Amino acid sequence: MTPQSVELRGIGKSFGTENVLKGIDLSVRPGEFLSLVGMSGCGKSTLLRMIAGLEAPDRGTVSIGGSDVTDMDPSERNLAMVFQSYALYPHMNVRQNIATPLRMRRLPLSARLPLIGGLFAPSQTLREIDAAVEQAAETLHIPHLLDRKPAQLSGGQRQRVALARALVRSPAAFLMDEPLSNLDAKLRAHMREELASLHRRLGATFIYVTHDQIEAMTMSDRIALMSEGRIEQLGTPDELYRSPATLTVARFIGTPSINLLPVEIDAQGKVAAFGQDLGLQAAAAHAGPATLGIRSEDLRPAAEGLAVRVLRAETHGADRFVSCQLLADETVRITLRQAAGETLETGADGLTHLAFAPERAHLFGADGARRELSVRERVAA
Amino acid sequence: MAYVRRYLPHLVLAIGAFVMLLPFYWMFLTSIRSPGEIFDVSLWPIPKDFSAGENFSRAASQVPMARFMLNGVIVCLGILIVQVLTAVPAAYALAKLRFPGRRLLMTLVIAALCVPIQALALPLFVGLAMTELLNTYFAMMAPFFLSVFAIFLFHQSFRSYPNEIIEAARMDGFSEMEICWRLVLRGSLPSLAAFSVFSLVAHWNDLYWPMIVVSDTNLAPPPLGMLYFADVESGANYGALMAGATIITAPMLVCFLLVRRHFIAGITMTGVK
Incomplete structure (x- = not known):
């Protein structure tokens, strides 16, 4: 799958009387690493969930690769998401976890039934899925963990499994919701580097949500800094640092x-x-x-x-x-x-x-x- | 003093357990005693005249005990299966989906917990009589198909299932039904075990409702069968009667022991009791 652009036009959302997103316009270029940063409660996660289709905007449209997906189900948008808690399926081992997105996509319902499903699965497809899982595990350096359950893995290992599960299906774009915030400081620095190199190797579109300006500064091609439901400034890390458009941006960026x-x-x-x-x-x-x-x-x-x-x-x-x-x-x-x-x-x-x-x-x-x-x-x- | 503090809770619990278990012990004791000893107040476990064989064979041959047990199994499993099939999706929807009226529905579920079966007995009976469904397995099962207790219990347990996993599943292409059955229920097996025990025990032991809707001996579940048994014997042969009671209690005991660990995890996890 070639990397796709993601376009947001006039996105608005309220929860009750609270206006959490006030008309967001944002174009993410194909293959770009774009970070959404801001204090907690600025609407960045809500915005990401709208791109994913997990939350419906009150106003505005979401397009992926030029086509309007605003009313599509999450599974039809061909996006992969890495969650803060990793959201691995607890009863499946790592191999099954990574294979799940492909199984759900390529196998008919009859072949996904527990116990008897194996009888209906076309063996050619199963072999392809196996190969894709092995390759994803290889990319993330986790082939030795394939038979373990998520509960037996450390935070960093779970993180890798979640990434492997995301990349196995070659999505149009990767969405990441604070994926590093549950790791200790040293591992976080290491994973930052690895995420950036994964992005270079895959050349895929990454949309990355974080409250940590260092993560955003070190990995991103561009940063959209959000505050109170608006984008305060959109630009390269250098632009945000050297010419902050508002006092909020100046305060937020830099240590x-x-x-x-x-x-x-x-x-x-x-x-x-x-x-x-x-x-x-x-x-x-x-x-x-x-x-x-x-x-x-x-x-x-x-x-x-x-x-x-x-x-x-x-x-x-x-x-x-x-x-x-x-x-x-x-x-x-x-x-x-x-x-x-x-x-x-x-x-x-x-x-x-x-x-x-x-x-x-x-x-x-x-x-x-x-x-x-x-x-x-x-x-x- | 430290001694007392350490053992006092155990002592209290032991007294409680003694009070709970005594009737069962008495039942078992009576079932192995000869008619002459039955009215002895001694709790000594070994009878002078060991007549377990006689009592149990009497209980098994006098009435169609196997038939009663089979009826009990059919009714209990029928109720349990439909209860789970209806309560799990309802609980999932109430716990994890956002839709208008959700709070109202949840309130209704809790309100429905307060309605006893006796209050509904008459309309249910009339309804079943008018549709000529009395004296069927269906009549014994139907009032219990929709269990608000099950909805409540599963709701409590499903609520703690991580939302992010459900969202990840939606992005991976799981349908809501697959999420409900393959992920969320899968993560709540202890509460399924706990509910199964509650439901099986309650309906296996239920005398009230079968007595109202069934008069055919061939359809009688065990407790109703025991009643026939007592009638046949004019209540005279307590040894055999208690042997029968022991036979019908045993499956529940086995069922509980099998899922004991999950049962305890289930009720502590869901905060019920």
Whole structure:
């Protein structure tokens, strides 16, 4: 099966009075790895379940490979889904689990009956199914587990069985609902790599739901960041990191979180924090309170700039993160990223100054939308 | 003190078990005693005059005991099979499908649990009489075909079946009926065992309803047969009567022992009792 595109047009859904999806438009290109990320409750899982056909949208259409499937049953859409709990059939062994999607598709009902079904199954088809199961098991490195029951497998092994069951039928697209969230941190990092390489090898369309921005950043071709039933931004991981379209995106993407500074835009469009001119120019029309976002790696110690008190430093291997508190407003926390060997000179009371790269700062208006920003000469206070 | 705390629960349970088991023990004891000893109050298990052979052969030959047992098997299995066939899909729909009126239907099921068979006896009897179905196996089985207790019990157990597996099955192409029978019921075998024991025991032991709708000895299930037996004997030969009672109790005991483990898992899992 060649990879297929998935198109969503104006998808809306309410549960009772709560509007969980507010008109989603999204085109997933054939062969693309697209992640839907967002906080829990943002509607990303509901959206995935609608693509799968497990949930019906109140408004809008779902198309796969150009044809409208909005009213089709899940089984007719030829999609495979990997669930958070893996959803393996508990009474079947691994071989039967992987074979099930093919058996359901290729064998008539009479051949699927328990006990006597074997009498009706065409042996040619059975051999083909066996071969496909072996091959899927080979791809996921689990041929030695084929005769075990799911209960006898570890989380990582179950994960592989679920993936094998998904890929055995060569679906039009793979849907994944937080498939790695039940694994421990080390295995998760490993499976991330393996999923990405599986995607490259199969060249299939992957739609991946996660609340973990690191998973989305590391594996995806594109990310759709969702919040409160809307797509806040759709773009490559780099675009989301380097030019977040909204404050929500800026907050969500990046570890450690982006530093947010309350600022004021005056009538001329000059940006100031706590009365201190920052040398940044916004549009005069946007005068009023705003938020300035600065990534931790864009900050550096300086002789003058933002006055902060150092609270503590953590070394994470190659990186060192220094948490500081803004002197002008002690509720504002600033994190500075340094290389592990670097140090930060402070006064006796832990005070120092930080400067930032102005061309890499992000300005967001009171409504959370991104504002244009340019660098200009600083005016002395 | 620690001693008391440790053994007190066992003591209480032992007294309870003694009270429950005594009638059965007495029944068995009477069945192996000679007529002369029957009214002894001693609980000593070995009778002076061992007449088990005589009592049991009397019980087996005086009335068509095999026929009663066969009737019991037909009625009980007939009821159980139809109950499972109807209750499992109903319970699956109530537990796992979303449709308007689901809560109302569930409320009705629970309300129906409160209606005793005695309240329905008269209309059922009249209905069966008008359709000339009295004195048939069908008359003994029909009122119990739809069991709200079964629906309730399976509903409790199906509710805990993981939704994601059902969704995975839908994507794999299982029909709803296949999901219900091949996956969800498969995951609830202990409650099926528990319900089977409840149903078999209840209907095997039922005297009330067969007595109302059956007057033909050839259709009598064991308890009704025992009643005929007592009539024939004018209630005089207690030894043989108790031998008969022992014979008809034995299959239930065996049935329970066979599925004991599942039965206990079933009732603890579903939170019934």
